[in-house]
Amino acid sequence: MIDFGFIKERDAKAELDEIAAELKQRFSLETLWRPHQIHSNTIFVDGEGEGDGIIITKPSIALIRTADCVPVVLFDRVADIAGVFHSGWRGTELKIVSKGVKKMKELDCRNISAVIFPAIGFCCFEIGEELLERFKNAEIPTERRGGKLYADLKTAIKNELQNGGVTDIFDQSECTFCGEGYFSYRRDKTEKRHATFVVVK
Numbered sequence: 001m002i003d004f005g006f007i008k009e010r011d012a013k014a015e016l017d018e019i020a021a022e023l024k025q026r027f028s029l030e031t032l033w034r035p036h037q038i039h040s041n042t043i044f045v046d047g048e049g050e051g052d053g054i055i056i057t058k059p060s061i062a063l064i065r066t067a068d069c070v071p072v073v074l075f076d077r078v079a080d081i082a083g084v085f086h087s088g089w090r091g092t093e094l095k096i097v098s099k100g101v102k103k104m105k106e107l108d109c110r111n112i113s114a115v116i117f118p119a120i121g122f123c124c125f126e127i128g129e130e131l132l133e134r135f136k137n138a139e140i141p142t143e144r145r146g147g148k149l150y151a152d153l154k155t156a157i158k159n160e161l162q163n164g165g166v167t168d169i170f171d172q173s174e175c176t177f178c179g180e181g182y183f184s185y186r187r188d189k190t191e192k193r194h195a196t197f198v199v200v201k
């Protein structure tokens with residue numbers, strides 16, 4: 001059995017242990033993995049460490065924390081394998097989601113679906129001119145509006161998914177910056193984070 005979710009409005013820095021304990025209790029599971037996130041494209045399988053993605057193939061929970069960066073869940077209900085990935089602009093530049101799709105295919109996933117959870121949108125994700133060339137090279141769409149430069153991480157990630165053969169994509173991603181009830185690091189310089197989790201049971 002596969003499950004996944006996105007937890008809003010919690011102080012994950014202070015309460016991540018509490019969220020972890022609740023999830024273990026809710027799903028009656030002992031094992032919960034969470035990476036020490038470093039904006040990389042490092043992915044662990046049934047483990048954790050310095051990285052930004054975890055794939056689970058055994059009964060367990062994995063979670064990542066975000067506020068504006070894009071949380072992406074991949075799951076295959078036939079193979080009973082799921083993954084959760086932290087794809088901010090650096091992770092998107094490094095194509096962590098493509099790497100996740102590839103790793104899951106190596107684990108014999110043939111029916112991968114994807115969910116994109118709330119993150120900063122094209123409406124609000126302003127970037128500096130110095131990043132334009134990098135974003136272009138990384139195939140992350142950009143647009144100039146009112147003299148400012150904006151980037152579209154979610155479309156870049158959808159393109160990654162489609163290029164990897166994943167067409168079953170659920171976009172649940174409201175904008176964390178202008179949407180209601182979200183933590184936004186950009187907007188508030190907050191320490192608070194959302195938790196996105198996957199479960200294999």
Ligand SMILES: [Zn+2]
Pocket residue numbers: 120121122123124175176177178179
């Ligand atoms: Zn917005």
